[in-house]
């Protein structure tokens with residue numbers, strides 16, 4: 001019931017912005033994977049809601065529903081992007097399943113036993129569309145993840161300049177965040193999953209088209225989510241597969257509890273730094289409008305029509321470097337600071353001992369029989 005409610009609520013609560021392209025109005029609740037942990041809803045509120053400031057100041061996730069942050073991007077369907085993104089190259093990841101677990105390429109090269117979960121290609125956007133068409137006949141899935149850069153065409157530059165920079169810059173300066181480090185353009189197939197991980201930057205995650213289910217876990221659930229060692233190619237990524245958890249290796253995963261938000265076009269989710277998040281592209285409840293069909297019908301008769309291409313979701317994130325460490329450390333230290341301390345200890349011990357394999361032995365020697 002709550003799903004349908006949520007779905008209808010999505011329909012009732014926010015009249016979609018008047019975009020020239022028919023906006024997918026809802027998602028298919030049946031496309032939402034079920035997990036064993038309890039979930040509460042992340043609050044959704046207007047940019048003018050008096051509670052918003054406090055939630056961001058206290059590093060609490062929140063969905064801002066009417067920020068107009070990426071309003072000019074709401075028309076970014078594949079046809080528009082193909083016509084306007086220019087001839088730059090785009091990183092496209094491929095996976096044999098629906099999981100796109102991030103890994104550090106350089107570290108992977110040094111780790112002979114490491115099995116790469118995805119492969120990466122650098123292709124022109126039109127090639128990405130051709131790759132999408134091929135996904136219709138295979139179980140292979142792809143996910144374009146590319147930092148927006150100055151290779152984009154003039155129309156995309158105009159759209160970008162008309163993002164609601166006043167909104168994000170006001171928060172950036174009030175929170176004393178560092179620079180905007182990048183905007184990542186994310187275009188993936190429905191069903192794609194970015195498995196649970198944390199980032200060391202603040203993130204305004206803006207949904208452009210389609211729907212994504214976002215599961216967030218507070219930084220103090222580090223013990224329940226068992227991240228890989230910091231020297232591992234999958235540093236910051238959890239070792240736990242929500243779809244097939246190994247409770248023998250990860251018993252405390254039973255204690256994990258999430259907050260959830262389903263974001264649609266125009267929604268912006270604040271993902272505070274160090275907060276764990278898993279992001280899942282949902283199935284839209286209506287046929288997907290990539291914008292080619294009217295081309296095919298019209299005089300210019302493009303060789304592509306919408307049915308050839310599987311539905312996708314589009315997001316743009318805004319990663320900000322964190323604010324500087326406070327002059328005065330307040331005790332008890334925050335969960336974020338605790339994670340940062342653990343990371344520094346892991347790095348230092350690994351470096352001093354010359355091998356990450358020595359980290360566990362040394363830390364156990366310090367703790368066993370003395371601190372426990």
Ligand SMILES: CCC[C@@H](CC(=O)O)C(=O)C(=O)O
Pocket residue numbers: 145184186193194199203205277279280315317
């Ligand atoms: C590579 C970044 C992927 C993104 C999640 C998603 O949209 O799949 C995310 O994790 C973030 O914005 O931090």
Ligand SMILES: [Zn+2]
Pocket residue numbers: 197198199277
């Ligand atoms: Zn992330």
